[in-house]
Amino acid sequence: MIEIISSVFLxxxxxxxxxxxxxxxxxxxxxxxxxxxxxxDSISTILIIFGLILRTDFDLVAVKLLFILIFMLLTSPTASHALAKSARHGGLLTLAETRSDKKVGDD
Amino acid sequence: MAEIIDLVLLGMLAITAFNIIFIKDLFTVVMLFGIYSFLSALIFVNLDAVDVAFTEAAVGAGISTVLMLGTLALTGRKEKASSHKTILPLLVVCVTGAALIYGTLDMPLFGDPDNPAHQHVAPRYIEDSPQEIGIPNMVTSVLASYRAFDTLGETAVVFAAAIGVLSLLGLPKRDRATIQSGLKSHLVLRVVAKMIIPLIVLFALYVQFHGDYGPGGGFQAGVIAAAALILYALVFGLPMATHVVPPRVLKALAALGVLIYAGTGVVSLFLSANFLDYSVLAEDPVAGQHIGIIAIELGVGITVFAAMLCIFYAFAGQTERKNIQ
Structure with a gap:
């Protein structure tokens, strides 16, 4: 049963x-x-790691997987945020702004 | 199944390598080098060589990407068009490659159980190391005890690389730069970095001292600890980082690590054994091996940490100087 749930998650x-x-x-x-x-990325990290945790014996391996999950959930959105923010600061326009040819304000 | 995964990974490795050759944008090339390292780490995992994979991921994809990006900040991201004739070098490369491939024809087949390496060296290590060294991770016992002299050479190479970079670029002075650097506007980045950096250092210590029992050891631990401080320097600025770990201390640390390593060997010499034979370090030979391995892994970790951070400081200091001017 747990096997099937884990497969669905994966x-x-x-x-x-x-x-x-x-x-x-x-x-x-x-x-x-x-x-x-x-x-x-975020949702698939959560799902895949939960799927993997269900396949362990809920021992040290499960705890390590949880650590990886927490680390990924902290770093991956931060990296995307930094990337998007840097692009914005560099003056990259969104598609809508490019189309309406609007000047972008400083955020 | 494993063959399919291997084939896909090797194919992606080849595609990445060709892209690295043909793409002129150096920033993309550096990123592709990172991907290349991760792919080879995956292949190593598939071959059950977890220690090698760990090193490849930490050194190849982690720290060398950062160092190459640091170089790019100095040199610019466009490759210069070369004006050389390319026929002769191509010919030389083709001939050398053909000679090398011809040479491999005499080698035993890949994965052949009758290989010389599987006949005496590998069985000797696998059968005797649990009694002689007594630590669960056989890779560490080969690396740190049976082949300790090779590892001493590798540590000395890392140390020499740091010295080479320092003699060319020089370290930044500790409190000279007063310019505001770092990513002041990235609030999220600063908060998350503050949360993560202690965890990275903790993980580095775990890798350092868990190397006897699982994948890990001095090389990986040193690189991870250096990565934590490089992250700190990138987010909070180089002056803050040099305030936390002064370059003067780093120079001493880089030498200290090699000294600990070679000193362990000299101690065993004085206790009337061979150089780097740890069995005499304690009453019980196995306990002596444990002490020796922990000592030299510590030396490796310290040297790698200090050398990597020195190289980063040297490049970042140059970039900072360029920005001030």
Missing amino acids: IVGAFFSLTGAVGIFKFPDFFTRVHAASVT
């Missing part, structure tokens, strides 16, 4: 990972691509 996690990869290729500009990569 497969859904892998699916979200794949959508992130597709998004990076298909989305039109930088910010939407960062969005695709980061959001799907």
Whole structure:
């Protein structure tokens, strides 16, 4: 039973990972691509690591996986945030702003 | 199944390598080098060589990417077009490559159980190291005890690399730079870095002292600890980092690590054994081996940490000087 639940977690996690990869290729500009990569990364990390924890004997390995999860949840969104913010500071416009040719204010 | 994974990984490795050759944007090339290292780490994991994979991920993908980015900040990100004739070098490379491939034809097949390495050296280590050295991670017992002299050479190479960079670039002075650097506007980054840096240092210590029992050891631990301080320097600025770990101390630490390593060997010499034979360090030979391995791993860790941080300081100090001017 636990095996099946874990498989579902893993497969859904892998699916979200794949959508992130597709998004990076298909989305039109930088910010939407960062969005695709980061959001799907977070959810697929949670799902895959939970799926893996269900397959352990709930011993030290499970605790280590939890540590990895916490670390990933701290660092991965931070990296995406820093990336997007740096692009914004560098003067990159979003797609909507480029289309309406609006000047971007300093945030 | 393992073959399919290996084939996919090797294919991606080849694609990455070709991209590295042809792409002219050096920033992309550095990132591809990071990907290349991660892919080779995955291949090593697939080959059950966890220690090597750990080192490759920490050194190849982690610290060398940062150091190359530091170099790019000095040199600019475009590759210069070369004006050389490329026919002769290509010919030399082709001939050398063909000679090397011809040479491999005489080597035993990959994974052949009749290989000379699997005939006497490997069985000797696998059968005798639990009694002789007595630590669970056999890789560490080979690296730190049976092959301790090789590892001493590697540590000396790291030390020499740091000396080379320092003699070319020089270290930044401790309190000279008063310019505001670091990422002042990235509040999220600063908060998260503050949370994570102690954890990274703690993990480095775990890797350092857990190397006898699992994958890890001085090389990885030193690199991880250096990565923590490099993160600190990137987020809070180089002056803050040089305030926490002064360059003067780093120079001493880099030498101290090699001294601890070679000193352990000299101590065993004085106790009437071979150089770096730890069995005489305690009453019980196995306990002596434990003491020796912990001592030399500590030496390796200190030297690698100090050398990596020295190299980073040297590059970052140059960049800072360039920004001031």
